[in-house]
Amino acid sequence: MEEARVEIVAPIAEIGVASMEIIGILIIAGFTLYALIVEPISLRRQGYTEAIFGQVRQRLGKGILLGLELLVAADIIHTVAVELTFETVGILAIVVIIRTFLSFTLEVELSGHWPWQKKE
Numbered sequence: 001m002e003e004a005r006v007e008i009v010a011p012i013a014e015i016g017v018a019s020m021e022i023i024g025i026l027i028i029a030g031f032t033l034y035a036l037i038v039e040p041i042s043l044r045r046q047g048y049t050e051a052i053f054g055q056v057r058q059r060l061g062k063g064i065l066l067g068l069e070l071l072v073a074a075d076i077i078h079t080v081a082v083e084l085t086f087e088t089v090g091i092l093a094i095v096v097i098i099r100t101f102l103s104f105t106l107e108v109e110l111s112g113h114w115p116w117q118k119k120e
Contacts, residue, residue, distance in 0.1 A: 013081035017074045024070030031063020061110045065103055072099050 035056045043052045072095075079092040108114060 010082050013077055017078045017082070020070050020074035020077070024067040024074065027070065028063055028067035031066070032060060035059035035063065058110055061106050065106050065110075068099050068103050072096055 039056050039059050040052045043049070043055055048055075075092055075095055079088045
């Protein structure tokens, strides 16, 4: 019974994981291109030349955060649904810790305050 479940779930999970990883990568790449090309041109045309750096940084950071969330979700699904071993769980834990730390530090940098502090 267990092997039948794995034979059915594993291929579906692999397709889902690959899709989520591709979407995560495309989001990061898309936000990067938008933040570095479209956003500065748009802001310059509107006369906000002093705000370009901050806006580009904000847009880029948000794209990275969104892409990282999808990549973490894909890693979790892959580990739980496809390769559930102590080794893969350990690797997943390390990857999730690193990506969570990156997300946390990016969020602090973008918002300018700790998540538990009230917005000013």
